[in-house]
Amino acid sequence: MRMDHEEEFLNTFFTQVTQLCFEKAKESVEKERESCRLTQMGPWGMLLMHLPQVVVAERSYADLGFLHTKNKGFLRKDTSLKPTYECLKGDLRRVEEMTRGTNTIGATVAEVSSQLCQFITARIQLIEFYEKMYNMSLTHKSMKHQELLRIIEGIADVHSLSCCHMALTAIKAALTLECEILVQLTRAQVEVSNWRFLSSLMALYGAQARMTAWERTLQSRESWKLGFGATFLKANQQPALYQWLVKLKSAILAKCSLYFHTTLSQQATQGEMRNIMSKQNLDYYHKIQTFQRKWDVLAVLIIFDARGPEDSGPGYRHPDREADTYEEFPIVVGCPTILVQKPSIHWDTIKQVIKERQAELLNMDKIFYIKSSKDPIIYAMSSIDPRMTLITVYESGKQKDKEPHIVTFMNDLCSHLKCNKIYESLKLSK
Structure with missing residues (x-):
């Protein structure tokens, strides 16, 4: 089935966003808006007006912008990410209401706007989940992983059927992988702390498989410039959120290696075991x-x-x-x-x-x-x-x-x- 110009544009745009090509995504919106001005704005132009804000929000989300320390001062506007998503969601709801039933393009715009609202709802719920993990960690007591698992499984289940429009395939895939990685890592924490060998390994394997798949979608071409500038020399090009998930997985793996050290050491020689453990984040x-x-x-x-x-x-x-x-x-x-x-x-x-x-x-x-x-x-x-x-x-x-x-x-x-x-x-x- 051939995609219309609008659907093809949106598919490319959201693929660029998930690949962290934010500047390219913004440029493509600007060019499309310019071509629309030569004809007419209409429903399509209304949607294009809000896509740059999607780029800004997603860039900040990937860099853990939702949990930055906020510098609030007199008459200073709150620029934290959750209100940004809430505002964007309100704008897209209005676009959906104004374009529904207008014409073929209007129907596409209304449907995409509605499903983008679902995506933004998932983003807000994930921000609240990360905030809960952060706040729980401040007590310095054991994390309530069973409670966290229930919450993230609920988020994953609710949004498993959202964002089904063909133009949103890329962001739906990225959202699903992020939710599933969080489910698997939280489940691994529960299973390791309950000293369950096989289920701990299966959860860690599930997290690693999904992280490998997500990493393939995070290949930002913008960071690889010709020459030897500061960006070229950066050690890690992955966004802060992905790096944090890698760090969490490594910490759980090191913990698992300690709790099951006796069993694992029976499957390898002392030299092999030392070599394997030396590659861990920490050899406890x-x-x-x-x-x-x-x-x-x-x-x-x-x-x-x-x-x-x-x-x-x-x-x-x-x-x-x-x-x-x-x-x-x-x-x-x-x-x-x-x-x-x-x-x-x-x-x-x-x-x-x-x-x-x-x-x-x-x-x-x-x-x-x-x-x-x-x-x-x-x-x-x-x-x-x-x-x-x-x-x-x-x-x-x-x-x-x-x-x-x-x-x-x-x-x-x-x-x-x-x-x-x-x-x-x-x-x-x-």
């Missing part, structure tokens, strides 16, 4: 090993509370196969490694403390200490995820300068594993 296991040896602490443990969730564990187990043994508090990570196979004499004390102090672990974003009544031993505990507890076991009074290093290590490790700083980095200063 090496960090824990180095700390334990350097400061001669008795043990560093990450314990999972298995009371409640199903299908959790260090690897995949077929649903029809019963678990060999049931352990309420399995060791996820143990350093020295012998602790994973053969827990130490401190094990009963640790389990008892987690049971008795569960509410404190969940509500506190700091370390609390338990002193052994029998030995000069201290158990320092802090919550990473709702079911994951980091524990450092050390002898009291042996080295007075040891405790500050233990505090720094535990706070730093918990902070990184919670990924709060990644979510916090959504907001850029401007």
